[in-house]
Amino acid sequence: MNTTSTPPARRIRRLTPLIGTALVGTSLLALAGCADPDSASAGQGQGQAGSPAASSSAEAFNLSPEQDRFSSNVSAEAKALVPQEVNADGKLTVAVSPFAAPLALYATDNKTPVGNEVDIAYALAESLGLEAQIVPVAWADWPLGVESGKYEAVLSNVTVTEERKQKFDFASYRNDLLGFYAKSDSAIAEIKKAKDVAGLRVIVGSGTNQEKILLDWDAENKKNGLEAVEFQYYDDDSASTLAIQSGRADVYFGPNATGAYKAKADGKTKLVGLVDGGWPKKANIAVTTKKGNGLAEAAEAGLDHLIGNGVYAKILDRWGLETEAIPDSELNPPGLGS
Known part of the structure; x- marks a missing residue:
């Protein structure tokens, strides 16, 4: 995990939780500490995840104790x-x-x-x-x-x-992998490089690898005369979810696994970009x-x-x-x- 100080030049919105219901009980930041055992307990062990909300537009997950697992023969x-x-x-x-x-x-x-x-x-x-x-x-x-x-x-x-x-x-x-997730009907189609986040309102976890990547991209954009990223930080998943669905934020950038789970569970967000967790190196x-x-x-x-x-x-x-x-x-x- 990389802890990065906040440079004065970037736009930041530190937002307290809003009233709303989480689509999935898992924290958006739940996987942010996977590269650092000292910080993992603060990120990955925040509590038990609840059942995802069902939706006619998305697949449901089997979270019952009775799991019909795929079995393998012996090698x-x-x-x-x-x-x-x-x-x-x-x-x-x-x-x-x-x-x-x-x-x-x-x-x-x-x-x-x-x-x-x-x-x-x-x-x-x-x-x-x-x-x-x-x-x-x-x-x-x-x-x-x-x-x-x-x-x-x-x-x-x-x-x-x-x-x-x-x-x-x-x-x-x-x-x-880290993923960019936007509202399912967002006009944002693809985020692959720094210029693609110019001017966007991005939810990201403070002190995480994904924040460091976004900081690097934002610095590159400003050097090239592009609009700055608006960094948004939330205290819980409900607030982050509501920000995306209400249009207060454009995308969430964080562990792809969490984003993929939510997108498949409720159908209200979509994957618009993937980045290696150790960018620019593969993790x-x-x-x-x-x-x-x-x-x-x-x-x-x-x-x-x-x-x-x-x-x-x-x-x-x-x-x-x-x-x-x-x-x-x-x-x-x-x-x-x-």
Whole structure:
């Protein structure tokens, strides 16, 4: 996470919450700390996400405890790579943080973790010939849990960084993307580069990677004589949602997963642009394991098996994350901060 001071030249609106009902209980900023364990508990662990509002124009999500998950057959290659100490009890203990839809959240019974990360954890375990044992944890607690052996793997939107690679091994399973989302009937069609945000009113999280990117783009625009961005900061999801729907803001810029979930759940917003989470560098979300124990190699093979048999694509599509799919898993890919 990059904390950036506020330059005096840019236009800023710091707005307090408005009266309104959130379309989805998940905070718009819920995923903003995925690259920083010290800030993640403040961003990713803000509470349980509620059920999305139904809409005739959009698909509904199954948030019941009874999940009809996509299952996988065993990969002989991946199974052969599983370390003996993991194979011993026939289970793969996976830590997830059920506080950010659609990645992981509690089902309607308020105790069963569901979501994209949970589905991948179950399928990955099956590909390794193991039974998934899902353990809900606070996001900030996973590093110590993996190092101590309490958790064998973590699927919790963990971004690969060079600093983390000193302590953990990784097998990538999703692109870390940021998304621009506008009202579904907005005239804004595409945001790909700096000039596309000139003059727009953009909702962004303070102190996040996305704010840093927007600051860089805004500086480039002003250097080129283009209109400045109006930065808008809100205290909660209800206010942000109402700002977009009422026309007080033009776009929301933040973690694509959250935006995609809301767009699919209620049909009131649309994706108008994607940016790498580590812009200008690519950022990877990965299964996280204890360094040097060999489980990451097995996870990489297992994920490639899921990609090959189609289960991976079905899971991402189920949770509206098909735009974040990767063609194959990579062992310890280049991390941010290099």
